[in-house]
Amino acid sequence: MEMLYYLAFGTLTMVVLVLELSKTNKDRINTSPAFNSFKNNYLLVYSLMMAGDWLQGPYVYYLYSTYGFGKGEIGQLFIAGFGSSMLFGTIVGSLADKQGRKRACVTYCIVYILSCITKHSPEYKVLMLGRVLGGISTSLLFSAFESWLVAEHNKRGFEQQWLSVAFSKAIFLGNGLIAILSGLVGNLLVDTFGLGPVAPFDAAASILAIGMAIILSSWTENYGDPSENKGLLSQFKAAAIAIASDEKIALLGAIQSLFEGSMYTFVFLWTPALSPHDEDIPHGFIFATFMLASMLGSSVASRLLARSSPTVESYMQVVFSISSASLLLPIVTNFFVVPTNFKAGGVSFSGCILFLGFCTFEACVGIFWPSMMKMRSQYVPEEARSTIMNFFRMPLNIFVCVVLYNVNAFPITIMFGMCSIFLFAACALQRRLMVIARTLHGYTIKTDRFMTNYKLLGSNDNADWIELFNLTSKLESVFCRISGVLASAGVL
Incomplete structure (x- = not known):
């Protein structure tokens, strides 16, 4: 393994530890014991839910390939997952607002467990069903839990600023530490214990079952709009009207779709970008390094959100600009860095630049999640929160499906250039959102x-x-x- 990866991993670990241990009172938000108990309960559940998701991620493609499916068939399975999230996401979001967010979170656990069970079958149709169930689960994961948190937070009368603490900690743990631990556990089950590629899915199902038990025993129910005379279609229509009539909500949805679309595209492209000649790179170690960079970003976000200045609408412009520049590096290195000869398993000079740039992008991802959650809690109306959040994911899923379908049709530099343009557009839209926020505030x-x-x-x-x-x-x-x-x- 190249020394670069060790150096990056060690440096990021030290920086994260220093940032967390050096926080002062200015970097922290004083909260009550009641809120801390509420927050810790949510963080425990959210971490278990994310562990169930992260355990599966590194082994989905590998499992399908061991069943004998080719790249085209595997691509269709992935498209089915994102497609089902697009088709059913808004419906399940509306049901969460109408029938209850706690029920939606329990439904997530059940549906995702069923998706894990389908991985035991080598039948293509069964695996396709599992992908559809997985797409529905993803929609619930990224809407129902956040909606429950915000509604319950407000119902208990906690201060609005305290939400930032829960958001930043959730990303620090769920999208950082838990992701790293899940990768290590998955590697232990598959490689060390030799239990096969299905083992991480069984472990994920067990963890999801534990999380579901905690939800059932300790969470209370809350709703978006519990009125009996408001059906699913009316809920759907109300969310669409809210987006169309409020420029802030529409801007927020466009920003989220542009950033997350670029992020999911990056997930598919970073491997061929770092190993253009099929070099034997340490995928698991690189993934862990990326997650450490994301933890660094969430740690920075917690400090920013604890202060009144700069505002979240202001500093996110800088974050989008940096992320746009980071994904522009594959084009820059392709034109300006002379290719060098290196051994298989080594890393070229351009590869070093790309790796550091991708770590920077992952740090931006770590800042993005809690900051976006904060803005959603400010601008998205409570009565249709889950519905509107899944509205935001529709263009994202369309974009990812198009990318997956045409992944071999365009050079990798074109794909990264497109992502960079999208992130620059997100920066421009964030500028507009900041102007509106400042105008209304003043x-x-x-x-x-x-x-x-x-x-x-x-x-x-x-x-x-x-x-x-x-x-x-x-x-x-x-x-x-x-x-x-x-x-x-x-x-x-």
Whole structure:
């Protein structure tokens, strides 16, 4: 193994430890014991759910290949997973809002366990069913749990800022430490104990069952819109109207789709990018290094979210710019770095640059998740949260399906260039979201001061108060439209 990988892994480990141990009071948010108990319960469940997901990831392709399926058939199985997430995601999201988020989380466990069981069969149709079930599970994983957390947090009357603590810790543990441990456990089961490629799926099913037991015994139910006269179609329509009528929600959805689409494309492309000549690179060790970089990003995000400045809308522009530059490196190295001769299993100079760039991108991913969760908690309405979040995933799944279907049709540099453009577009949209957020925030402060002064003048006339409120509402609408025009013209 090249010394570069050891050096990167060791350096990232030390940096993460230093960041976590050197936090001051400014970097922490003081919370109550009741919230800490609530947060720890959620983190335990979320970590188990992510462990069930991470255990499967490295061995899905390998398992299908051991059953004798070729690249084309395996590609179709993967497309079925993302396709089912796209087709059924919004439906299950609406059901979660309507029938309850706790039930949706339990459903995730059951459906994913069934998906794991299908991996024991070498039959193509059974495996296809497993992929469909896995796609539905993924939609629930990335919507129902966050929706339950936000709703339960608000129901218990905790401070809004404390959500940032739960978000950053969830990503630090679930998308960082748990991912690394899951990779090591999977490697232990398959290679050390020789239990075969199905063993990680059995372990995942067991862990999901434990998590489901904790949910059933300790979680309470909450809903988006529990009204009996509002059906699934009405819930779906309400979510679509909310996205169409509120520019902030629409921008947030577009940003999420652009970033996550690029992220999932990167998952498929980093291996051929680092081993263009089929070099024998340490995939598991590189994956663990990427997860450490993601932990570094989530640790940085926890510090940023604990402060009032810079705002999340502001610093995410920088994150998207850096991530765009990171995925542009394959094109840069292809044109400006002279190819060198190296032995199989070695790493070229361009490979070193790409590896460090990809670690930077993974650090941006670590910042993205808790920051996006924070913005969703601010802008996405509670009554249709799961539905709207799965709306956001529809263009993402379409994009990934198209990429998978045409993965051999375009050079790898073209694919990375497309991802870089998408991330730059996300940066531009984040700029627009920041302008709107600042405009509304500034207007709210001025309006609050004005109404306070009005009260001090001693006016108790309800009719005057209503007329004043209507006037300020109209002024807000006009002000926002003017700001939108100026932003579109590049003035703001």
